Amino acid sequence: MASFWAKEVPATVLVAALLIWIMPMMIGTFTLTVLIIYGMLGFSLGLIWGFGGILCFGQAAFFGLGAYTYAIAAINIGDSTIPMLLAVLVPAVFAALLGAMMFYGRLTDVYLGVITLVVTLILFKFINSTAGPEYxxxxxxxxxxxxxxGFQTLNVPGRPNDYIFGDPFYYVCAVLLLIVYLLVSWxxxxxxxxxxxxxxxxxxxxxxxxxxxxARKTVLFAIGAAIAGLAGALFANWGEIVTPNxxxxxxxxxxxxxxIVGGLGTRFGPIVGAAGLxxxxxxxxxxSMIDNTLLTGIILVLFVLFLPKGLVPAVVSLWRISFGQRRKIRKHGARRIRRGGVGNG
Structure with missing residues (x-):
């Protein structure tokens, strides 16, 4: 663990700092912000599915739950600090209770997927039916x-009138994604x-x-939900509205x-897949010529057929093959030179 903090963290922070500085030169910070939020959301599922083997159809539920928790708490409190914490805590507790029932009930993967999907659909139907004044x-x-x-958006803690939006909000989201990435890596x-x-x-x-x-699957499930809830709260601040969608x-x-496109079993893959798509x-x-849903489906089919491990693992493999062969050639050539030198001497 000491090597992780000594070697991997400085390199990760350096690369992240360069990306945070360079990317606004190519894409506007308003668009970059939502790409970072989606990257965090993809990362939450990549954690529990790619490393825990838990196929969950409920990340959208935790994402929406975090967004709605933030909006409701912000309206009632008038400050963003406690709502942000609640947006992480509420989905985590909800997922812990749901996960405990599923995992201690020893449900198979198929039933896990069905239950999490049903929970998402129930929340979608319920929120859609709350138009009356009694809700x-x-x-x-x-x-x-x-x-x-019309709820209170992100502000400096203790100063509700000092809003964080635009470029500063982009940097806040980027730093939060970096912190989440490092904590999950640890x-x-x-x-x-x-x-x-x-x-x-x-x-x-x-x-x-x-x-x-x-117990371990329940904890991992709750951590993934907490990350999705944080992404939901940031999305609520970015869009300044939350809807059942x-x-x-x-x-x-x-x-x-x-x-799937980014690469399961990798930390960076789901982030790249989410932001890229x-x-x-x-x-x-x-x-209006090409339908988004159609193209997304085509991309999924192509990746499943030709790059089943995802984009990031494919790029890493290609990098290792290319540069690994060059290193072997250089080492082999150096050995031949040394041997030739010894023979000639």
């Missing part, structure tokens, strides 16, 4: 399909992370070794596609 939490009306607009390199990967590979063997598999089935499908969708939204 109020404190001062906040849920608004039904119209959503909740977690995966710890004993907990190694056991989680072991559960993904062979759950029965890990259980026979004496580990409480259900955050819980939609299309949102759920997109998150899964992001992870979201930006592609943004570009296609400026024209």
């Amino acid at each position: 109020v939490i404190g001062k906040a009306r849920l608004g039904g399909f119209n959503g909740i607009p 977690l995966l390199k710890s004993s907990f992370g190694r056991v989680a990967v072991g559960i993904r590979e062979n759950e029965t063997r890990v259980a026979l070794m004496g580990y409480d598999v259900s 955050l819980f939609s089935l299309s949102q759920t499908a997109e998150i899964i596609i992001w992870c 979201a930006y592609l969708k943004f570009l296609l939204g400026q024209q």
